[in-house]
Amino acid sequence: MTPSRTPRFIQRHVADTEADRRDIEAGLMQQPAHASPKYFYDRLGSHLFEAITELPEYYPTRTEASIFATHGAEMARRIGPGATLIDLGAGNCAKASRMFPLLEPSRYVAVDISVEFLHDALKRVQREHPALDVIGLGQDFSSSLDLDADLIADRGVFFYPGSSIGNFTPDEALAFLKRVRSQALGGGLLIGVDLVKPAAILQAAYDDALGVTAAFNLNILRQLNRLIGSDFEPTDWKHIGLYDAAESRIEMHLEARHDVEVHWPGAQRAFLAEERIHTENSCKYTVERFAALLQEAGFAAPLHWTDDRGWFGVFWAPAR
Numbered sequence: 674m675t676p677s678r679t680p681r682f683i684q685r686h687v688a689d690t691e692a693d694r695r696d697i698e699a700g701l702m703q704q705p706a707h708a709s710p711k712y713f714y715d716r717l718g719s720h721l722f723e724a725i726t727e728l729p730e731y732y733p734t735r736t737e738a739s740i741f742a743t744h745g746a747e748m749a750r751r752i753g754p755g756a757t758l759i760d761l762g763a764g765n766c767a768k769a770s771r772m773f774p775l776l777e778p779s780r781y782v783a784v785d786i787s788v789e790f791l792h793d794a795l796k797r798v799q800r801e802h803p804a805l806d807v808i809g810l811g812q813d814f815s816s817s818l819d820l821d822a823d824l825i826a827d828r829g830v831f832f833y834p835g836s837s838i839g840n841f842t843p844d845e846a847l848a849f850l851k852r853v854r855s856q857a858l859g860g861g862l863l864i865g866v867d868l869v870k871p872a873a874i875l876q877a878a879y880d881d882a883l884g885v886t887a888a889f890n891l892n893i894l895r896q897l898n899r900l901i902g903s904d905f906e907p908t909d910w911k912h913i914g915l916y917d918a919a920e921s922r923i924e925m926h927l928e929a930r931h932d933v934e935v936h937w938p939g940a941q942r943a944f945l946a947e948e949r950i951h952t953e954n955s956c957k958y959t960v961e962r963f964a965a966l967l968q969e970a971g972f973a974a975p976l977h978w979t980d981d982r983g984w985f986g987v988f989w990a991p992a993r
């Protein structure tokens with residue numbers, strides 16, 4: 674029997690509930706009010722997102738999976754074996770694991786805000802891939818991405834699937850891509866991006882018939898209540914998911930059903946009927962626009978693969 678390695682865990686993120694509180698309060702006081710989509714993902718929020726990915730209207734997850742299934746071998750051929758695969762927002766590590774047989778990385782670095790969350794998933798990864806060098810890294814890579822030089826054994830291949838890049842504005846996305854580029858020398862970035870398409874399809878994906886996305890959006894109010902001690906009542910608010918074609922983005926808001934007053938220790942805010950709290954942007958790109966963004970960030974001309982309908986794109990951007 675091959676002696677199995679054990680995953681290494683590095684925690685570099687310290688949960689700062691005080692900073693969250695200041696951030697939330699400042700956002701709620703603004704005109705219009707907003708709250709960061711990072712507050713969607715408590716335990717229930719993560720389960721609701723998983724449920725969203727099963728909805729018939731929410732095409733991104735299964736479309737991306739079909740692109741990896743159809744073109745994964747070609748991607749791996751371009752990327753080459755033996756790389757250090759750095760999975761940004763690894764979660765349950767399922768998407769990256771499916772690529773291992775093709776990609777044959779020598780090291781797998783799973784990055785997520787909490788190492789705790791990665792623990793069970795990485796023990797399973799290690800059991801299934803006894804020879805792989807497995808590292809869990811607890812880091813908030815959205816604000817800073819500084820990997821110790823010795824973490825990338827050879828070529829760093831960054832993996833950022835799911836179109837999470839859409840939560841950034843294009844300017845923020847560019848800054849993020851530049852940070853990745855500066856640490857990917859000799860390797861590159863494999864990234865999934867949701868593409869521009871007719872508004873009706875986009876809107877259905879973010880305002881589904883069962884109301885799962887509505888529950889996902891409203892759940893942020895429970896998080897805010899927990900984090901700042903506010904008294905939001907989800908029943909006072911209505912889910913809005915709208916496509917803004919001029920900005921190429923889905924916007925999610927919570928709209929007050931009637932005049933609402935919200936209180937929390939030290940402050941309060943009155944909302945008029947139909948006033949909104951902006952909770953998420955999900956930016957959509959054309960293939961041309963995203964390829965240009967990658968090159969503006971310093972990557973070489975990317976390759977890309979899409980589905981038959983051209984709804985989703987996977988890009989391989991070498992960092993030469």
Ligand code: AVJ
Binds near residue numbers: 733835879954955
């Ligand atoms: C996890 C950011 C990729 O924008 O499609 C799904 C989140 N919001 N439905 C997306 C989300 C509403 C999702 N991302």
